[in-house]
Amino acid sequence: MKYKRAICWFRNDLRLHDNEMLAQALRHSEEVIPVFCIDPRSFQRTPLNLEKTGPFRANFIRESLIDLEKSLQSTGADLILLNGHPEEVLVTFAEQNQVAAIFFSEEVTYEEKQVEKALYLNGKKKGIATQSYWQATLFHPEDLPFPIPRLPEIFTTFRKACEKESVIRQLFPTPVTIPFPAELKSTGTIPSLGELGLESPNPSEKAVLSFMGGETQGLKRVEHYLWETDAIARYKQTRNGLTGADYSSKFSPWLAVGSLSPRWIYAEIRKYEKEVEKNDSTYWLIFELIWRDYFRFISKKHGDRIFKRSGIQPETRVWKQDNLLFNAWATGMTGIPFIDANMRELNQTGFMSNRGRQLVASFLANDMGLDWTWGAAYFESKLIDYDVCSNWANWMYVAGVGNDPRSDRYFNLTTQAKNYDPDGDYVRQWLPELSAIPGFRIHRPDLMAKSDLSALGINLGTDYPHLVFKPKIW
Numbered sequence: 001m002k003y004k005r006a007i008c009w010f011r012n013d014l015r016l017h018d019n020e021m022l023a024q025a026l027r028h029s030e031e032v033i034p035v036f037c038i039d040p041r042s043f044q045r046t047p048l049n050l051e052k053t054g055p056f057r058a059n060f061i062r063e064s065l066i067d068l069e070k071s072l073q074s075t076g077a078d079l080i081l082l083n084g085h086p087e088e089v090l091v092t093f094a095e096q097n098q099v100a101a102i103f104f105s106e107e108v109t110y111e112e113k114q115v116e117k118a119l120y121l122n123g124k125k126k127g128i129a130t131q132s133y134w135q136a137t138l139f140h141p142e143d144l145p146f147p148i149p150r151l152p153e154i155f156t157t158f159r160k161a162c163e164k165e166s167v168i169r170q171l172f173p174t175p176v177t178i179p180f181p182a183e184l185k186s187t188g189t190i191p192s193l194g195e196l197g198l199e200s201p202n203p204s205e206k207a208v209l210s211f212m213g214g215e216t217q218g219l220k221r222v223e224h225y226l227w228e229t230d231a232i233a234r235y236k237q238t239r240n241g242l243t244g245a246d247y248s249s250k251f252s253p254w255l256a257v258g259s260l261s262p263r264w265i266y267a268e269i270r271k272y273e274k275e276v277e278k279n280d281s282t283y284w285l286i287f288e289l290i291w292r293d294y295f296r297f298i299s300k301k302h303g304d305r306i307f308k309r310s311g312i313q314p315e316t317r318v319w320k321q322d323n324l325l326f327n328a329w330a331t332g333m334t335g336i337p338f339i340d341a342n343m344r345e346l347n348q349t350g351f352m353s354n355r356g357r358q359l360v361a362s363f364l365a366n367d368m369g370l371d372w373t374w375g376a377a378y379f380e381s382k383l384i385d386y387d388v389c390s391n392w393a394n395w396m397y398v399a400g401v402g403n404d405p406r407s408d409r410y411f412n413l414t415t416q417a418k419n420y421d422p423d424g425d426y427v428r429q430w431l432p433e434l435s436a437i438p439g440f441r442i443h444r445p446d447l448m449a450k451s452d453l454s455a456l457g458i459n460l461g462t463d464y465p466h467l468v469f470k471p472k473i474w
């Protein structure tokens with residue numbers, strides 16, 4: 001059966017390549033209307049008075065939409081922009097334009113699921129069908145060796161079983177033409193940041209990469225990381241880096257909004273392995289993408305528990321909720337240079353390395369004893385690559401309330417600084433004030449901790465109060 005006309009509701013799947021939602025809509029309907037909804041709830045302030053979507057990510061999404069609009073226009077279609085709650089405005093638009101069905105990609109977590117349920121019910125009342133597709137992961141849930149409720153709580157068990165027993169599905173072709181209703185005028189415009197109530201992000205020149213949203217840029221980044229530079233062939237050795245564009249793939253912002261399909265990346269890596277080189281590093285990028293899958297499936301398994309302080313463990317720990325301490329962490333003013341440098345990188349660019357994320361998260365939860373959900377909410381606001389499952393599940397993991405909780409996930413900052421920033425280059429980059437302190441050279445990693453600074457005769461608290469936060473911490 002073919003629908004006369006269907007909506008493709010784009011969400012975190014802002015691409016034409018390997019897009020099952022789009023491919024199925026084209027297969028099952030004579031005409032297709034691509035739609036994106038500007039949902040005001042995504043731009044509200046959170047209970048911690050943070051922007052739910054901060055300027056770096058909002059700008060990235062804007063760029064992604066501009067690119068998607070262009071790509072759709074090149075196929076003969078267009079992108080319709082609707083303002084409002086998708087579960088309402090999509091149904092109203094569908095009614096006004098004789099649309100029989102709404103196609104979309106399924107999400108996993110609470111707020112998105114509520115929207116999907118309401119859309120289904122509102123659509124049903126008006127005789128409009130809804131069809132959803134799962135497409136954010138490498139492995140399809142139907143192809144996993146276990147049903148989601150029985151998903152292993154240990155990553156290695158999950159990975160090994162998938163690698164042995166599951167296959168990654170074939171890619172969907174990129175459509176060349178999209179039949180779009182001739183009489184339909186493009187409506188709505190992509191809002192400016194000002195219209196979304198946000199300031200321009202103004203990223204620091206020190207940013208690891210000038211991230212630009214959109215499928216075109218995402219595909220270019222893959223081209224760069226694999227085919228132009230062979231950086232992928234060294235990934236396992238460089239992936240814990242802190243500075244520079246190519247120590248890691250930086251695919252995450254495009255993956256988060258779906259401008260890159262993980263399966264498409266996987267196919268490119270396999271091709272690279274065949275045509276250029278296959279080694280530990282090429283495998284390791286796939287390994288990391290499997291982590292991404294894992295956290296999405298874990299979020300599906302445990303529902304809204306991933307947002308609770310107790311995580312997926314029994315409630316045992318008491319977490320401090322102290323605004324003063326939290327602000328010191330958030331603004332990069334704890335007085336611990338390695339932590340502050342990472343937080344300042346995040347605040348000034350929207351990005352932080354995986355190593356940095358692990359360290360600042362562990363510091364907040366395990367050293368400061370602060371409510372880890374506050375840290376996760378802060379990342380949600382600031383990260384350019386925020387992905388609800390990767391973020392909250394990683395935070396749970398580091399805070400010891402997630403999968404496979406172990407006490408040895410504690411990070412010793414001095415050791416970490418010694419291993420990952422041995423010459424202090426990274427800290428110096430983000431805390432130039434420290435370099436300006438007379439007689440102070442960040443040349444010894446063991447001088448990274450506050451107590452060691454005072455051993456040097458430097459009292460950050462009195463001499464440089466803007467650099468340090470004093471009261472009762474750790």
Ligand SMILES: Cc1cc2nc3c(=O)[nH]c(=O)nc-3n(C[C@H](O)[C@H](O)[C@H](O)COP(=O)(O)OP(=O)(O)OC[C@H]3O[C@@H](n4cnc5c(N)ncnc54)[C@H](O)[C@@H]3O)c2cc1C
Nearest residue numbers: 248249250251252288292354357358361386387390391394
């Ligand atoms: C506290 C904390 C919060 C995080 N929040 C997010 C988030 O909101 N969004 C996000 O995409 N990643 C998050 N991560 C995971 C990881 O830090 C980033 O994916 C990675 O740093 C992005 O850089 P990259 O693309 O260069 O990664 P690469 O090292 O090149 O890895 C390739 C891809 O693998 C995936 N990946 C790698 N590590 C992880 C991981 N630990 N968990 C899940 N997927 C992974 C990502 O999709 C990444 O793009 C978080 C990690 C921690 C510790």
